[in-house]
Amino acid sequence: MADEDDLALDEDPPERDTATDDMFGAPAEPLAPVPVAGAAYTVLARKYRPRTFEDLIGQEAMVRTLTNAFASGRIAHAFMLTGVRGVGKTTTARLLARALNYETEVVHQPSLELGKEGRHCAAIIDGRHMDVLELDAASRTKVDEMRELLDGVRYAPTEARYKVYVIDEVHMLSTAAFNALLKTLEEPPPHAKFIFATTEIRKVPVTILSRCQRFDLRRVEPDILAAHLDKIASLEGARIDQDGLALLARAAEGSVRDGLSLLDQAIVQADAGQIVSAAVVRDMLGLADRAQTIALFEQVMRGETANALASFKALWGFGADPAQVMLDLLEHCHGSSVAKALGPEALTLPKDQAARLAGVGALASAGTLSRLWQMLLKAHDEVRRAPDPSAAAEMAIIRLCYAADLPGPEEALKALRDGEPVGGGGGGQSPAPSSGGGGVGAGGGFAQARMVQPTPRPAQETTPVLASFDDVLKLIEARRDIGLKLDVDRYMRPISFRPGAITFEPAPGAPSNLAGRLVKALKTWTGQPWLVAAEGGGGAETAWERQKREGREMRAEIEADPFVRTVMDAFPGAEIVEIRHAPAVEVEAAPEEADTETDE
Template identity: 45%
Template sequence: MSDSFLSLDEPPQPKAEAYRVLARKYRPQTFSELIGQDAMVTTLGNAIRRDRLAHAFLLTGVRGVGKTSTARLIAKALNCVGPDGHGGPTIDPCGVCEPCRAIAEGRHIDVIEMDAASHTGIDDIREIIEASRYSAVSARYKIYIIDEVHMLSKAAFNGLLKTLEEPPAHVKFLFATTEVNKVPVTVLSRCQRFDLRRIPAELLAAHFARVSEAEGVEAEPEALALIARAAEGSARDGLSILDQAIAHAGIEGEGVRAEAVRAMLGLSDRGAIRDLFGLLLAGDALGALASLRGQYDLGVDPQAVLRTLLETVHGVTLVKLGSVPTAGQSAEELGALERWASGLSFPALHRLWQLVLRGHDEVAKAALPIEACEMALLRVIHASQLPDPGELARQIASGAVAPAAPGAAQPAAPAMPGSMAELAAHLEANRRLQLAQQVRDYLRPVRFDGADVHFGAARSLPHDFLRDLAAALRDTTGVNWRLQLVESDAPTLREEQAANEAAERAAVLQSPLVAAALVSFPEAELIGWTTRRSMQA
């Protein structure tokens, strides 16, 4: 016999079971498995226990939050008869009785599902109205689940109104829609409405962790947090991304890694974005462009970079307001946000937001996206360092800013301060008296390297201090300064002066002449002194 034919003696090979995607495989079968909708479950449970069931329910919400799954769960809850066949409506359907199993498998004759997107006309609704007059064949209630109900035509809605208002006792309508604003008010008023909320990212990440464990796939928490954030509150979208991530991981068994998920989704590395954001705040144009090009070479979309920068500005603003940290934030990211929040004012943050948002919109429409992104970042650097209109008006009023006379010779470039004392003296010489006083009182010197200055703070600095100091130095020296606040225990100029005065006073008190005078006159007090050094000065 040819090898191309099977022997009659060989048993038939079992047919491989078709793969089911995670979004279908892990569709909730009980209300306890429905995540993020506790308020709706509580309300529905109370209605069932008190036998106060509405004749029509409208389920709204964004894609993938569980509208259709909830409708099927309600159908099971209303028609469940329990394992013994004598149960009544319950918020905890057994899942083993024939109605529960038939509804879960989509084959129950009395639970009719219809997609309004493909059945929009009055004729389709007429069939429902006619069939609703007849009692259920085997279930307690005949249930109609109409998905995307907003797609029904005006005539179809009008034809449904009378039946919705006075339906037969054995009929329940369950409507689902993502665009509730398109449903006529006359229909809304005849339904009990449940707004299904976006599922919080932390709940989604925990759900994905359980799914990964059930699938026998190792997944990094950061990877699941990235997927949860990308899902935007949709369990179905998140499970589809997780399905893709598992396939992306391959068959080597390395599991779902954050780096792979970030590459798969085209997300920019958040650490690289933090570095880029720091370069923008420091006014380092060349460094910012190099950082952007580095991410672009790795395949990151320029628009995704600006989108993540927007998220960063938003995150800094929330931290400045004292909000609770977002799920999935690392300690390093939170520390960076807190550091920026302490150094940026709300007006500066709002201006950064507008600049980056404008760049994001421009890149989306640009013929040269990476070049447009570079120009947007340069605009952020230069525009964000300009003083506020109010500050500019104060500088003009105080005479700190004045237009140059026509034909006047350009002044020579001023010397760059090379120490904290020179910095304070430079500010005083240029009539930045308040800044000079703050430098003397609060700043702890760490490093002076040209215009790159690192210093600590003896106390919490005003929110606008770094911006105002950088602007003042740029105006007086013509150079963009990079100011960075770091940890330091070095003394401030005021502390150093106080320590020197205390040491000098102690030396004066220990001198033989003063010591002898204090012995002769016990009630005498040292009020002041003059040393040879001070006289020579």
């Protein structure tokens, strides 16, 4: 019996029937499948790393130089690749290592045509080729390690054509390590090639640079990077709004790797099949809407303190970082200055935004924009260090609006010399206080108080008299309404004008509320009602069309001048770049000689 019991204990217990109810009487649930871990996700920056030189974007000059060098056999023994992060330095170094050792059944010489995988390409890409050594200078900075590395240079390669040394972040090497490298770089063996990459080219000794062929990898332009991101998003099956792609390209600051990392983050902001909007991307990046910051910049330039503060509070409510708003204002100030000097085409912005910044630059002097730039630099530093960034940004905006109407040093000096009142400083919102020190801190307020006392001020501002459509344009410019001035110049083709009524033909792309905005502004400025109506056709040229036509006619007249034609013929290839009007020289009239003859 004992043996039978032992045998019974040795038997496996009966397996439970999964189809039966559990011990509490509930029906049995089907077993959930055990999740199987898939392959690790590869980020886009690694997944879409360029495999050929044709895949490199924004580096056409370097690729062209290398292509010609390889085709003619003039291959340098050392290359120095420099540029900001993420522009492709390490990728280019690996492609160069492949190109130097490229070999197929039909190709037996270095080649940049890497479309077909060569005999050594896979091993070089995987980093396991014996003759291609990729090193990180940050972890091998000592001179002993460099000497150990250089001891193997004199030995011939085992498999490939060249022994290639790829040293990343070469500026991290010590001075002794650089000195150990000098002799080998000056007289290298014919089978050795060196490829260096660095982000700090100024930290590399000149003695090293003079022994290398240097390539400066450029930042990728935003429009090129946006198109590249759009292509990769399509390959990934994601849909991102074009404005969102432009925001990503702008935030990447010319770095392809940064752009792909941001794209990786943006793709997961929406469900599969849905479009990731620009607003979502803006939220992800913590950016303010550029159109709203341009409107804020225009309000600051007009000195509209209340409107500017309301715009900033709206941006703050949407989650915009105050420091980022200051950076955007700095960018708009720079864009207005560049557009003033070179035109709106010089700005890498959408046409409407570039036109608005160009309008600000056209109405503001270069000195005003320069002073605003300095004030914004200080404001940005204050906002970053302030315990309450929002309050610091508001104080900076108040200061900027107050200073918008202040005259420059030259204008103030001239006004003081002539005994005229020094304008500005009111912020465009309220008259200056009659007492207190509010105006003294802005610079020149105390001098203004002393000089203005003997000069009586007019009781009220005279009502402007508008006798023609050109007077309307001058009034808008005098009132510094930048947005309205820009739209009227571009889209209003006047048909008829009489005091109180304007008829115009809208140009293509004209805003639908243009007539209403002009009516409201003219009623405020003149104090009388106006009728502004749009008709189908028959209008004259807009102010911009007239300006462009006059520019073309002037250019044609100058090009037809015999003297200019003689100069152009004497210098083949010369072209007229810019036409400037020379300032008129005032010539004092000679005093009339006294009549010495007497009447007979």
